[in-house]
Amino acid sequence: MNKENKLNPSLPSGFEDRWGKKLVLKKQLLNVIEKNFIKFGAEPLETPSFEVSENIGSFLAEDDANPMSDVFSFKDGDKSITLRYDLSSPLARFVAQNNQELPSIYKRYAIQNVFRNEKPGNGRYREFLQADFDIIGNTNPAQSNAELCNLISTTLMECGLKKDQFIINVSNRKIVQGLIDELNISSEKQLKVIRAIDKLDKPGFGLSGVEALLKKERKDSSGAITKGADLNDDQVKQILDFLKIKDLKELKDKLTNPLSQEGIKELEDVFEILGFGKYKDQVQTNFTIVRGLAYYDGFIVETNLNFEVKNNKGKPVDIGSICSGGAYAKLISRFKGIDIPGTGISFGVDRLLFALMQLEQIKVKEQKPVLVCVMDQKYLKNYYEILDQLKTNNINAEIFLDTKKNLGKQLTYANKRELELAIICGENEFNENTVTIKNLKGIKGENNQTISRENLINEIKKLI
Numbered sequence: 001m002n003k004e005n006k007l008n009p010s011l012p013s014g015f016e017d018r019w020g021k022k023l024v025l026k027k028q029l030l031n032v033i034e035k036n037f038i039k040f041g042a043e044p045l046e047t048p049s050f051e052v053s054e055n056i057g058s059f060l061a062e063d064d065a066n067p068m069s070d071v072f073s074f075k076d077g078d079k080s081i082t083l084r085y086d087l088s089s090p091l092a093r094f095v096a097q098n099n100q101e102l103p104s105i106y107k108r109y110a111i112q113n114v115f116r117n118e119k120p121g122n123g124r125y126r127e128f129l130q131a132d133f134d135i136i137g138n139t140n141p142a143q144s145n146a147e148l149c150n151l152i153s154t155t156l157m158e159c160g161l162k163k164d165q166f167i168i169n170v171s172n173r174k175i176v177q178g179l180i181d182e183l184n185i186s187s188e189k190q191l192k193v194i195r196a197i198d199k200l201d202k203p204g205f206g207l208s209g210v211e212a213l214l215k216k217e218r219k220d221s222s223g224a225i226t227k228g229a230d231l232n233d234d235q236v237k238q239i240l241d242f243l244k245i246k247d248l249k250e251l252k253d254k255l256t257n258p259l260s261q262e263g264i265k266e267l268e269d270v271f272e273i274l275g276f277g278k279y280k281d282q283v284q285t286n287f288t289i290v291r292g293l294a295y296y297d298g299f300i301v302e303t304n305l306n307f308e309v310k311n312n313k314g315k316p317v318d319i320g321s322i323c324s325g326g327a328y329a330k331l332i333s334r335f336k337g338i339d340i341p342g343t344g345i346s347f348g349v350d351r352l353l354f355a356l357m358q359l360e361q362i363k364v365k366e367q368k369p370v371l372v373c374v375m376d377q378k379y380l381k382n383y384y385e386i387l388d389q390l391k392t393n394n395i396n397a398e399i400f401l402d403t404k405k406n407l408g409k410q411l412t413y414a415n416k417r418e419l420e421l422a423i424i425c426g427e428n429e430f431n432e433n434t435v436t437i438k439n440l441k442g443i444k445g446e447n448n449q450t451i452s453r454e455n456l457i458n459e460i461k462k463l464i
Contacts, residue, residue: 014127028364045108055092085116097335105135110130114129129349135343166305174259177259189231198291203318207240210240248268296326297327320351322347437451439463
């Protein structure tokens with residue numbers, strides 16, 4: 001292959017290789033998350049990467065002109081199939097298919113990649129890992145939703161975050177829906193209104209950005225125009241006044257319509273249940289979160305970090321929610337024709353990883369192997385005996401795989417791998433039944449110790 005035809009080793013935008021410490025930390029997070037899901041009573045579910053496109057649902061779309069613009073779809077004979085956008089739609093399809101075999105209250109967790117054909121950004125990818133926990137069935141909503149908040153708190157703290165480094169924001173879609181109904185906003189405009197409100201805390205929006213989206217249109221800094229909900233001035237004013245309210249009691253006094261009052265009462269019930277545990281202080285009301293997806297119809301939750309996150313250029317960025325979700329009643333009824341209520345949350349694992357990599361407080365447990373160096377090919381059998389001894393005693397170990405490389409090259413390999421220990425045995429060591437342990441992270445001149453062979457395991461365990 002000539003120089004002009006060589007391939008460029010690159011990835012499409014929004015996709016990322018993960019390796020080294022970053023991948024080790026990701027696996028640590030997944031282990032913590034899965035253990036907590038199981039601790040809270042959930043059982044695992046795994047669904048295929050592809051679903052029938054109509055099962056994904058155009059209700060997920062941001063673009064009204066092209067409802068399937070943010071999914072990856074492919075022709076499959078006379079049907080269309082789509083890479084899963086989230087883990088909730090596959091769950092709805094699964095429950096509809098297997099409802100008779102499932103318990104009356106079904107707790108499931110799923111940890112799988114999802115795919116979104118949208119603009120990538122800081123901590124936002126087009127393929128990323130989600131970890132979902134859902135409760136399906138007729139439950140006391142306050143108990144189920146409080147359980148989600150407790151699960152978020154315990155999981156993030158066991159991942160290594162401190163209490164003051166995250167906050168769980170909750171609200172209820174009925175509160176906003178009641179206001180929308182009271183303002184006589186037509187059904188075709190309602191989703192635009194909800195999505196406009198949901199943009200309030202996004203970078204570059206604020207009240208003025210939401211106001212523009214509630215009116216005719218919004219033009220961003222690049223000149224791109226987003227069509228608005230085209231509400232009248234009074235409707236816009238009342239929505240903006242609502243967004244300025246922070247206190248649940250004040251909201252209860254201001255919004256008197258029955259649906260809003262129902263949503264407020266449901267939030268009060270959640271806080272009552274939270275009071276029975278120890279994580280109530282991690283949760284606060286935030287009536288500006290409404291969750292843009294249309295299937296949420298009650299309790300909603302978003303979890304945000306309280307520390308600064310920077311991009312690769314060192315510039316502070318807003319990575320958004322690291323765990324979000326809410327309650328839904330009609331997601332499964334699209335298949336069954338009857339409403340089976342559910343509520344759930346989703347951890348954005350890769351987004352959480354992006355943030356945690358910037359904290360020095362999280363210890364990465366890499367469990368690097370001990371390197372058995374090969375000093376002389378005639379002792380190769382002996383080196384493999386040492387290797388087997390280490391592994392038999394649950395010590396990660398590897399043998400250098402080239403007998404022609406000198407010790408210097410072998411130690412260069414170990415340093416590039418950031419290994420901590422190397423075992424060196426030459427003719428003298430084998431004659432005297434000793435081994436030399438080299439501490440690759442130790443002080444030069446003090447980093448070698450020669451010990452009897454029988455003490456090898458005990459000495460290694462002291463050092464790792």
